[in-house]
Each structure stands twice: as structure tokens, then as C-alpha cells.
Amino acid sequence: MKTVLTEKDEIKIYILYLLRHINYALDFANINDIVMQDGFVNYFDFADAFAELLENGNVRVIHGEGKEETYAVTEQGAHVADTLDYRLLTTVKDKGLKSALRLLDFKKRGAKVSCEVEELGGSKYNLHCRIAEGDEEVLYVKVQINDRMQMQTMRDNFNDKPEIVYRGVLALLSGEVNYLVR
Numbered sequence: 001m002k003t004v005l006t007e008k009d010e011i012k013i014y015i016l017y018l019l020r021h022i023n024y025a026l027d028f029a030n031i032n033d034i035v036m037q038d039g040f041v042n043y044f045d046f047a048d049a050f051a052e053l054l055e056n057g058n059v060r061v062i063h064g065e066g067k068e069e070t071y072a073v074t075e076q077g078a079h080v081a082d083t084l085d086y087r088l089l090t091t092v093k094d095k096g097l098k099s100a101l102r103l104l105d106f107k108k109r110g111a112k113v114s115c116e117v118e119e120l121g122g123s124k125y126n127l128h129c130r131i132a133e134g135d136e137e138v139l140y141v142k143v144q145i146n147d148r149m150q151m152q153t154m155r156d157n158f159n160d161k162p163e164i165v166y167r168g169v170l171a172l173l174s175g176e177v178n179y180l181v182r
Helices: 008-022 028-036 043-055 075-087 090-108 148-160 162-174
Strands: 059-062 070-073 112-121 124-133 136-145
Touching: 008 028, 008 043, 008 059, 008 070, 008 075, 008 090, 028 043, 028 090, 043 059, 070 075, 090 162, 112 148, 124 148, 124 162, 136 148, 136 162, 148 162
Parallel strands: none
Antiparallel strands: 059 070, 112 124, 124 136
């Protein structure tokens, strides 16, 4: 099964498909995040395809008062998405849209993220990772790590993409993910 989109036309269709089904304007950073989060597209291919979508009138810039630019799919872009989405695997479309909606919901809810390091001595650390929405803690993970570099990598990964960690924990606990056990 093909899991990475490399053809520029497929990448454009994927971007349009996601924007079409989300159906509201997003800033560039959010579009980048939703397109790339499942690893179907790399950043350089995304940026190149997105620029062409803008240039060709499939995506338009919306100028908000005092806000950063946001982008929305045009009628032409929606038509392209509706007409050509058959070129994408159903699993890619379904997983991509589900992930995109989760990520946007996570950001919209204003989740607060924290990751604290507790030094235990002897190159041992506890990493406390939390996600809270308002006063409610929705995720708390404590991991003991025996290597400073690994601890720093794990802390940085959690801080950079907490929604992916959250999604991963939910997928593992619900059995919605297949992986190899060594």
C-alpha cells in the first residue's frame, strides 16, 4: 500500500481534499500541520504544491483585520478535489481527514501543554508530560528514562507535537494502530 504521496498532482489533490472537507479558512502553519502530520507528504513537496495551488486559483488568501493571512479553497479548488479525489487511496483520505480534524479540534480547545523533568540522580530522570483543557487534565504520562539525551529528545518531541503524542496514546490504548513488537 502506498503511504507517501510523491507526485505533485496527488499532493495538490490531497491538500484540496483536506481544505474542502474542513471547510473553513486556516493559516499556513495549520495547513502545513494537517497536511504533513501523518507523514504522507514532506515539507518541501507541500510548500511547492501549495504555492502552485495559490498561483492557479485553487486556494485563495483571506485577509483578516489585524490578523495573519488565512487560506481557503476556492470553488475551482473544491471542484478539483471533488472530481479527482478518486486518485487518492481511501485509507489516505480517511486517515488524513480524521487526523486533521483531531489536530484542529485540539488547537481550538486551547489545550495547555507542559513537560517537566524530574532529576532522580545517576543519569535517571522522570519525564512528566501533561495536556490540560481548562482545569481538566486530559493526559498525564510519567516516563522514567536512563539517558539525558533520550530524555531531552522525548521532552522536545512532546513539546513540539503534543497532539501527535495524544493521538498516539489514544490509538495504542484503543487498539487502532498496528505495530511490530520485537
